[in-house]
Amino acid sequence: MRxxxxxxxxxxxxxxxxxxxxxxxxxxxxxxLWQPGGDFASSYDAAFSRRVGARGWLGMTWPRRYxxxxxxxxxxxxxxxxxxxxxxxxxxxxxxxxxxxxxLLRYGTEAQRAEFLPRLARxxxxxxxxxSEPDSGSDxxxxxTRATKVDGGWSITGRKVWTTFAHLNHFAIVLARTGEVGDxxxxxxxxxxxxxxxxxxxxxxxxxxxxxxxxxxxxxxxxFVADERLVGEPGNGWQQVTSELAFERSGPExxxxxxxxxxxxxxCARERPTPRVREALGRMAAKLVALRTxxxxxxxxxxxxxxxNLEGALIKDLGNAFExxxxxxxxxxxxxLPRRSDDYLSALAxxxxxxxxxxxxxxxxxxxxxxxxxxxxxx
Amino acid sequence: MTLVPMFTVDSLVxxxxxxxxxxxxxxxxxxxxxxxxxxxxxEQLGFKDALPxxxxxxxxxxxxxxxxxxxxxxxxxxxxxxLATGDRAGSIAQPPDEYSCTSDAGRPESLAALAALSLGRxxxxxxxxxxxxxxxxxxVQDRKQFGQPLAKFQVIQHSLAIAAEEVAAFSAMSDLxxxxxxxxxxxxxxxxxxxxxxxxxxxxSVDVIYDVCHQVHGAIGFTQEYALHRHxxxxxxxxxxxxxxxxxxxxxxxxxxxxxxxxGSVWRAITSMMKPGGSHD
Numbered sequence: 001m002r003x004x005x006x007x008x009x010x011x012x013x014x015x016x017x018x019x020x021x022x023x024x025x026x027x028x029x030x031x032x033l034w035q036p037g038g039d040f041a042s043s044y045d046a047a048f049s050r051r052v053g054a055r056g057w058l059g060m061t062w063p064r065r066y067x068x069x070x071x072x073x074x075x076x077x078x079x080x081x082x083x084x085x086x087x088x089x090x091x092x093x094x095x096x097x098x099x100x101x102x103x104l105l106r107y108g109t110e111a112q113r114a115e116f117l118p119r120l121a122r123x124x125x126x127x128x129x130x131x132s133e134p135d136s137g138s139d140x141x142x143x144x145t146r147a148t149k150v151d152g153g154w155s156i157t158g159r160k161v162w163t164t165f166a167h168l169n170h171f172a173i174v175l176a177r178t179g180e181v182g183d184x185x186x187x188x189x190x191x192x193x194x195x196x197x198x199x200x201x202x203x204x205x206x207x208x209x210x211x212x213x214x215x216x217x218x219x220x221x222x223x224f225v226a227d228e229r230l231v232g233e234p235g236n237g238w239q240q241v242t243s244e245l246a247f248e249r250s251g252p253e254x255x256x257x258x259x260x261x262x263x264x265x266x267x268c269a270r271e272r273p274t275p276r277v278r279e280a281l282g283r284m285a286a287k288l289v290a291l292r293t294x295x296x297x298x299x300x301x302x303x304x305x306x307x308x309n310l311e312g313a314l315i316k317d318l319g320n321a322f323e324x325x326x327x328x329x330x331x332x333x334x335x336x337l338p339r340r341s342d343d344y345l346s347a348l349a350x351x352x353x354x355x356x357x358x359x360x361x362x363x364x365x366x367x368x369x370x371x372x373x374x375x376x377x378x379x
Numbered sequence: 380m381t382l383v384p385m386f387t388v389d390s391l392v393x394x395x396x397x398x399x400x401x402x403x404x405x406x407x408x409x410x411x412x413x414x415x416x417x418x419x420x421x422e423q424l425g426f427k428d429a430l431p432x433x434x435x436x437x438x439x440x441x442x443x444x445x446x447x448x449x450x451x452x453x454x455x456x457x458x459x460x461x462l463a464t465g466d467r468a469g470s471i472a473q474p475p476d477e478y479s480c481t482s483d484a485g486r487p488e489s490l491a492a493l494a495a496l497s498l499g500r501x502x503x504x505x506x507x508x509x510x511x512x513x514x515x516x517x518x519v520q521d522r523k524q525f526g527q528p529l530a531k532f533q534v535i536q537h538s539l540a541i542a543a544e545e546v547a548a549f550s551a552m553s554d555l556x557x558x559x560x561x562x563x564x565x566x567x568x569x570x571x572x573x574x575x576x577x578x579x580x581x582x583x584s585v586d587v588i589y590d591v592c593h594q595v596h597g598a599i600g601f602t603q604e605y606a607l608h609r610h611x612x613x614x615x616x617x618x619x620x621x622x623x624x625x626x627x628x629x630x631x632x633x634x635x636x637x638x639x640x641x642x643g644s645v646w647r648a649i650t651s652m653m654k655p656g657g658s659h660d
């Protein structure tokens with residue numbers, strides 16, 4: 001096989017951690033602190049993120065000197081998958097914990113690590129992704145936002161779109177053109193840490209189809225960013241951005257977006273399950289075992305310092321198709337359920353209306369299949 | 380901290396085959412063994428009379444005989460691995476060129492043999508999937524239409540990407556079952572659930588791979604002269620047998636669904652089923 005998914009199992013300390021996370025979720029729910037709902041990108045609760053940080057469950061794999069906890073990627077996976085399975089409001093901290101922090105750890109300066117990582121790990125500051133633009137979606141290398149060198153820093157002009165929760169988050173890592181394209185289309189790009197609260201950064205809401213103002217347009221008009229906010233080397237932006245992708249694409253958020261719909265249908269069916277409900281739940285469980293096995297493999301490979309980008313793309317495409325399929329299955333199942341709870345109905349409506357985004361965000365289905373095809377040697 | 384995978388499937392297969400057959404194992408891995416080599420090995424072990432059809436066209440009886448031959452000394456996991464290697468060797472010597480829906484096929488009496496056979500079929504299905512995919516990848520790079528290799532067409536690239544994803548998903552699942560059998564016991568409580576899950580996933584995955592690999596080949600793939608049919612017919616027969624051993628695809632799905640209902644959560648059921656030493660009940 002051209003893709004590698006070796007078998008890793010969670011070590012005992014990771015399974016002990018799972019018990020802790022489940023107890024934490026149960027306490028939070030018992031205290032009525034939040035209602036399960038949404039997915040990793042649509043359920044924002046800064047106070048919840050601070051409590052997760054206080055438990056030591058943000059920045060888990062980062063060095064202690066930067067506020068991290070020096071645990072393994074598999075332990076981090078236990079936390080992320082359990083919080084997602086509980087449909088907990090993880091959105092505020094998600095991007096920073098998943099990719100902005102690791103990016104700074106890998107390419108940031110000592111000062112940047114010291115400034116941002118401890119606060120990220122405490123759940124005090126939150127990050128957005130600044131990649132897409134009005135004219136650059138799947139073709140990310142075509143970004144036109146430009147950063148020009150000025151005295152003491154950079155002057156940024158351009159527009160970013162679909163910047164989820166930019167109106168609430170503190171910073172975005174913005175990909176901008178700093179030099180000419182050169183021989184490869186990927187040259188001349190750089191990344192900057194941009195303060196979303198700065199007076200010369202203009203954040204405008206874009207209301208999505210579900211009626212939520214999660215998206216934003218972020219407009220830079222000669223916005224000043226200090227030299228200390230350049231991430232890595234000027235011109236190295238493409239390599240840095242792609243290094244985020246394995247983190248971005250292989251996680252459980254790529255196959256658990258419809259988990260609440262499935263679990264709420266199960267709760268409705270539990271007293272009198274029909275054979276069709278039993279079958280549908282079983283089919284879902286079976287495929288979930290396969291996806292989770294692959295996702296665990298990628299987490300372990302990341303732990304070992306590998307960059308399994310193609311494997312990440314493969315998991316995301318398969319996982320997105322799976323999570324969307326559950327909507328069709330458990331919508332049709334509605335009439336089979338002895339009762340249809342409010343939880344089921346709201347999960348069904350939420351998943352249905354949000355699902356077009358699942359196969360777009362973090363790389364479209366088409367881009368992912370192109371990557372898998374490249375892994376197969378077809379392009 | 381560096382994490383070490385439990386093992387690789389190839390190394391396990393290699394160990395088991397070497398334990399049982401010594402030098403012959405090397406031939407199997409180079410795919411140069413013949414049916415005669417295999418029969419000689421069975422005879423050497425003193426179990427020639429266990430072969431139900433020494434001249435049979437299907438490799439399955441040979442593999443079944445090997446399992447029976449080994450049953451006295453080999454562990455169940457060895458039996459599963461021998462089934463996989465035995466049948467692989469068998470189909471090289473004597474490619475099956477027929478497919479018929481079996482109503483029942485050699486359901487073993489003991490639970491250990493049942494689990495070993497199921498696991499062996501999973502490993503074989505994974506191997507046949509890879510073989511069908513590899514053949515297809517080669518073909519689309521060689522075959523030209525409209526002035527360029529088929530591989531250059533995006534629609535072909537995406538079709539094969541989808542097939543490759545199914546291969547990866549099923550293989551991960553059967554590797555997990557193998558890891559579980561090797562680490563715990565093939566009769567461990569979570570084995571049955573993992574094998575049921577593999578049988579369910581095989582249902583859809585084999586369909587996708589059967590569809591895509593033949594589609595990209597065009598008419599040549601639908602002939603006896605070209606090799607694709609060996610792998611695709613293997614896939615169909617082995618999937619049937621895997622699912623029959625476990626009472627059928629729907630029964631497997633229902634059992635997994637029942638586990639989720641009992642746990643009160645699909646998530647809790649699968650984390651328990653995948654947990655080392657965990658039970659599935």
